[in-house]
Each structure stands twice: as structure tokens, then as C-alpha cells.
Amino acid sequence: MPVGLIALALGGFGIGLTEFVIMGLLPQVAADFHVTEANAGWLISGYALAVVVGALGLTAAVTRFERKPVLAVLMVLFIAGNLVSALAPDYPIMMAGRILAALSHGAFFGIGAVVAASMVAADKKAGAIAIMFTGLTAANVLGVPFGTMLGQAAGWRATFWAITVIGVLALAGILALVPKTGSGETAPGGLRSELRAFRSGQVWLSILVTILGYGGMFGAFTYIAFTLTEVTGFAASTVPWLLILFGVGLFIGNTLGGKAADKNVDRTLLVVLAVLVVVLVVFALTSGNQPMTIASMVLLGGFGFATVPGLQMRVMKYASSAPTLASGANIGAFNVGNALGAWLGGVTITAGLGCTSPIWAGAGITVLGLAIMVFAAAAAKKHDAGRPAAVDSSTADAATELQTA
Structure with a gap:
């Protein structure tokens, strides 16, 4: 198994944790920002909508660039979004942090799936994609319960600080372990070609x-x-x-x-x-x-x-x-x-x-x-x-x- 897949899976773990852990922390977040739980729920809906926007708009904007640097920049965006969430003084800033992190979600998994598939032989491509998505499943199995426990014990902001650290580790892994363009693949051909x-x-x-x-x-x-x-x-x-x-x-x-x-x-x-x-x-x-x-x-x-x-x-x-x-x-x-x-x-x-x-x-x-x-x-x-x-x-x-x- 190419070690670069581990870095992609770690990035997927952090992104999955960001998306789902908020569900267990909504009561604390709502109480801290003095909003109703229904309004706090928009932190989930707003994230999902921003994922769709990022998956289309952001991916389209970066198709002409080399994929490895794009993945690194997307992880920086993810880190920034969770840092804003951890420091947010009020609900609107918290929402901004959620949206910022979500914009990287779709593009990261979309481009990451292409990179993961390029690392392996033709008969192992779906398996490579599955390894990357293992990070997302691990976020559900382990990350969400333990992230919720951390938030309940040390405050919900502690969970977002932990996610920020995971993002930094994933960024380091991508820079060190992911090949430049998979297995000697040429650079993507631009938006018109992609369309x-x-x-x-x-x-x-x-x-x-x-x-x-x-x-x-x-x-x-x-x-x-x-x-x-x-x-x-x-x-x-x-x-x-x-x-x-x-x-x-x-x-x-x-x-x-x-x-x-x-x-x-x-x-x-x-x-x-x-x-x-x-x-x-x-x-x-x-x-x-x-x-x-x-x-x-x-x-x-x-x-x-x-x-x-x-x-x-x-x-x-x-x-x-x-x-x-x-x-x-x-x-x-x-x-x-x-x-x-x-x-x-x-x-x-x-x-x-x-x-x-x-x-x-x-x-x-x-x-x-x-x-x-x-x-x-x-x-x-x-x-x-x-x-x-x-x-x-x-x-x-x-x-x-x-x-x-």
C-alpha cells in the first residue's frame, strides 16, 4: 500500500470529524452563543451546502494546477476554518469557520480520489479510493464519540483545537508522502477539458x-x-x-x-x-x-x-x-x-x-x-x-x- 494513501486517509479523518462531531456538541454550542438549537443546527446545514459549492466551484477553479499542491492548499483552508471555529467569539464567526472548512471538503475528496487511484495499478483503484475514505469511516467509528467526549469534558472548543492539530498532521503527511502527480501522471488539462x-x-x-x-x-x-x-x-x-x-x-x-x-x-x-x-x-x-x-x-x-x-x-x-x-x-x-x-x-x-x-x-x-x-x-x-x-x-x-x- 502506498504510504501517501495514509496521509489522504488522515485528511479524510479530519474532514469527516469536522462534519459530524458538531452533532454531539450542538447543545453546548447553542448555550455558549445564546441561540436556539434549531439555529445551531444551521451549522450542520450550512456546512453541507458549502460542501456542494466547494465540490463544484473550488474544484473547477483549481483543475489546471498540479494536484498535490492543490491538496496541500485545501488542507490549509481546512485548518484555517477549524481554527476560526475554535476561536469564534460569536455565532456568525462560528458559521464562517464552518463554511470555510466545508469549502475544502468536496474538492479534497474529489481530487484526493483521483490522486489515490493514480498511485496504484488499474485493478486496485477502487480499493485505493476506499482506503482514503477509510478516514471518513474512522471519523464516524472513533472520532465522533471521542470528539464528543472531549468536548463535554473540556469544552466544545477543545474538539475544534484537536481537529486543527489533525489538519496540521495531515498537511505534513501530504507534503512528505503523496507523490507529485500520482504515478508519473501528467498535470490536469484545465477547466474546458474537465467540462x-x-x-x-x-x-x-x-x-x-x-x-x-x-x-x-x-x-x-x-x-x-x-x-x-x-x-x-x-x-x-x-x-x-x-x-x-x-x-x-x-x-x-x-x-x-x-x-x-x-x-x-x-x-x-x-x-x-x-x-x-x-x-x-x-x-x-x-x-x-x-x-x-x-x-x-x-x-x-x-x-x-x-x-x-x-x-x-x-x-x-x-x-x-x-x-x-x-x-x-x-x-x-x-x-x-x-x-x-x-x-x-x-x-x-x-x-x-x-x-x-x-x-x-x-x-x-x-x-x-x-x-x-x-x-x-x-x-x-x-x-x-x-x-x-x-x-x-x-x-x-x-x-x-x-x-x-
């Missing part, structure tokens, strides 16, 4: 599958605390430990999903999305049973995040001539899916459909994602079947360069 990747219908289909497939899982997860306490009957004090089990599922799913996607991306996504629908339906039907709920949470995390390496790899595969902006756009799509799932789950609860309704809504969204994935895989297979059986080697190489199938 041409969006002419591919498969790129758009892949992004849509990301929104719906990941959004279904996140819609169910957003309101999971209400399900656990009000339907399953767990005490509120047990919820953090149950979320760790969910995080364990994320970690396992990310690792195995990356290995499976290296063998066959489309088949992996079709199987994982189909099983995810089943898991969501079973979870909704058995949420009153505690052992079944525990099993469902682990499986929800596992199959929900097993899609991530494959979804990211698929976009890069069909934008292979200029993958950077498409990769960043897909990171934004994950956050659009987060917002869609959370919004639809909130609509069902507000409509009085009960605390299991977000799970049913998540299952419905995932079914749509699976249907689009079936269509996309069939279209890709038909395209492959229609290719001439015999072409000269230079044409074959060019076709593979432009669109690997």
Missing part, C-alpha cells in the same frame, strides 16, 4: 445513482435516534454506543465494497443497492425488536457505505479523460443525497407517519437509485456489445483512455 467529461450520459447517471443510493441510507440514518428511543425502546444513553456499531458497519462496508468494485463496479453496485433496499425494509418492519434493530444498524452502515468506492470509481471511469471535476461533482452529489434524504425523512415525520417513516422513505429513494443503476448498467453493456470486435491497438488504447467500460 467535456460531463458530455457522457454515464457520468450523469452515476451522479444520479449517488444522490439516490446514498440519500436513501442517510435519510434513514438522520432520524435514527428517534427510532431507537421511541420505537425500539433503547435508553437515550445507549444511542452513542449503538451509533458506534453503525460506524463499524461503515468501516467494513467501505473496505469490502472497494475490493468488490475493483472486480466489477456495476455488478457490485447492483447487488449492494438491492441488498440495501432489503435491509431498509426489514429494519422498518422489525424496528420494535432490539436484537433485530442492532443487526439492521450494522447492515445499514455496511451496505450503505459499500456503495461509496464503487460510486466514486464509476464516475471517474466514465470521465477518465478528465476525472477531477467529475470526481468533485460526485462528492457534492453525496451531500445532495444527504440533504434529500434528511428532508424527505423530516417531511414524513411532520406528516405524522411515525418515527419509522424515514426508513421507509429511504427504502423508496434507494429503489429509485437501483432502477437508475439497472438502466445505466444495461446501457453500458449495450455500448460494449456494439463496439467493433477488431480495432487497431492505437484506436483501442484511445477508446479505453476516453471511456473505460
Whole structure:
């Protein structure tokens, strides 16, 4: 395993921690800044929206630069945002710090996925992307619980100081361990070249599958605390430990999903999305049973995040001539899916459909994602079947360069 992947994973760990740890610290933050918890919740929503903006706008702005220096600058931006959050004297400055840190999120994962894939052989690219995203899963499994404990023991600002230190370590690792442009890869070709990747219908289909497939899982997860306490009957004090089990599922799913996607991306996504629908339906039907709920949470995390390496790899595969902006756009799509799932789950609860309704809504969204994935895989297979059986080697190489199938 290239050691540069460790530096990228550490950066992913810090970014994931920044995104999710605030959920456990909202009461303290709200009390400190004298705002309602609903207003404090905008520190989460504002972050998510800024991720989408950064994933598209910031990635587009830096496509003509070498990727390693760009990753370093993005990590500096991340460090600055968390430093502002740690020092924030009031709510508006805190929001500014959150937005500043979030702008680096989408671009870092989008460009980092391209760099990670370039470090390894062609049959190990999804696995390399999974290693980078391991930092994000570790943030959920270990970082969020311990970050919350640190904030409760030493004040919420201590957590953001710790994240700032993690950012500094990740920056040092990127500068020391990440190759200049992967494995001797030439510099990216500029914005116009990157935009041409969006002419591919498969790129758009892949992004849509990301929104719906990941959004279904996140819609169910957003309101999971209400399900656990009000339907399953767990005490509120047990919820953090149950979320760790969910995080364990994320970690396992990310690792195995990356290995499976290296063998066959489309088949992996079709199987994982189909099983995810089943898991969501079973979870909704058995949420009153505690052992079944525990099993469902682990499986929800596992199959929900097993899609991530494959979804990211698929976009890069069909934008292979200029993958950077498409990769960043897909990171934004994950956050659009987060917002869609959370919004639809909130609509069902507000409509009085009960605390299991977000799970049913998540299952419905995932079914749509699976249907689009079936269509996309069939279209890709038909395209492959229609290719001439015999072409000269230079044409074959060019076709593979432009669109690997």
C-alpha cells in the first residue's frame, strides 16, 4: 500500500470529524452563543451546502494546477476554518469557520480520489479510493464519540483545537508522502477539458445513482435516534454506543465494497443497492425488536457505505479523460443525497407517519437509485456489445483512455 494513501486517509479523518462531531456538541454550542438549537443546527446545514459549492466551484477553479499542491492548499483552508471555529467569539464567526472548512471538503475528496487511484495499478483503484475514505469511516467509528467526549469534558472548543492539530498532521503527511502527480501522471488539462467529461450520459447517471443510493441510507440514518428511543425502546444513553456499531458497519462496508468494485463496479453496485433496499425494509418492519434493530444498524452502515468506492470509481471511469471535476461533482452529489434524504425523512415525520417513516422513505429513494443503476448498467453493456470486435491497438488504447467500460 502506498504510504501517501495514509496521509489522504488522515485528511479524510479530519474532514469527516469536522462534519459530524458538531452533532454531539450542538447543545453546548447553542448555550455558549445564546441561540436556539434549531439555529445551531444551521451549522450542520450550512456546512453541507458549502460542501456542494466547494465540490463544484473550488474544484473547477483549481483543475489546471498540479494536484498535490492543490491538496496541500485545501488542507490549509481546512485548518484555517477549524481554527476560526475554535476561536469564534460569536455565532456568525462560528458559521464562517464552518463554511470555510466545508469549502475544502468536496474538492479534497474529489481530487484526493483521483490522486489515490493514480498511485496504484488499474485493478486496485477502487480499493485505493476506499482506503482514503477509510478516514471518513474512522471519523464516524472513533472520532465522533471521542470528539464528543472531549468536548463535554473540556469544552466544545477543545474538539475544534484537536481537529486543527489533525489538519496540521495531515498537511505534513501530504507534503512528505503523496507523490507529485500520482504515478508519473501528467498535470490536469484545465477547466474546458474537465467540462467535456460531463458530455457522457454515464457520468450523469452515476451522479444520479449517488444522490439516490446514498440519500436513501442517510435519510434513514438522520432520524435514527428517534427510532431507537421511541420505537425500539433503547435508553437515550445507549444511542452513542449503538451509533458506534453503525460506524463499524461503515468501516467494513467501505473496505469490502472497494475490493468488490475493483472486480466489477456495476455488478457490485447492483447487488449492494438491492441488498440495501432489503435491509431498509426489514429494519422498518422489525424496528420494535432490539436484537433485530442492532443487526439492521450494522447492515445499514455496511451496505450503505459499500456503495461509496464503487460510486466514486464509476464516475471517474466514465470521465477518465478528465476525472477531477467529475470526481468533485460526485462528492457534492453525496451531500445532495444527504440533504434529500434528511428532508424527505423530516417531511414524513411532520406528516405524522411515525418515527419509522424515514426508513421507509429511504427504502423508496434507494429503489429509485437501483432502477437508475439497472438502466445505466444495461446501457453500458449495450455500448460494449456494439463496439467493433477488431480495432487497431492505437484506436483501442484511445477508446479505453476516453471511456473505460
